[in-house]
Amino acid sequence: MAPLIGFVFFLLDALLGLLVFALIANAILSWLVAFDVINLRNRFVYGVARFLDAVTRPVLAPFQRIIPSLGGVDISPVLAILVISGLQRYLLPAAHAGLLNLFY
Numbered sequence: 160m161a162p163l164i165g166f167v168f169f170l171l172d173a174l175l176g177l178l179v180f181a182l183i184a185n186a187i188l189s190w191l192v193a194f195d196v197i198n199l200r201n202r203f204v205y206g207v208a209r210f211l212d213a214v215t216r217p218v219l220a221p222f223q224r225i226i227p228s229l230g231g232v233d234i235s236p237v238l239a240i241l242v243i244s245g246l247q248r249y250l251l252p253a254a255h256a257g258l259l260n261l262f263y
């Protein structure tokens with residue numbers, strides 16, 4: 160049972176890491192579009208932007224409802240990354256240890 164629990168927590172940690180990567184990529188892509196470095200008329204760029212938006216929107220929406228826009232600057236990705244990092248660093252190891260103690 161312990162290897163299964165370890166594997167599940169490994170997958171959760173990896174998925175949260177990928178989500179952080181997607182949040183950073185979405186922020187960089189939005190800056191590149193805003194400053195006309197790239198445009199959304201390119202089909203590949205549009206597809207990547209749409210995918211990243213679909214992945215990150217459910218995570219960012221609660222933060223964007225709480226935090227007002229600061230003069231057009233959206234800091235919700237920064238706060239989302241901080242919360243996800245806290246989950247990875249503190250809650251996942253504690254939950255993993257608690258489950259292991261529960262079963263053994």
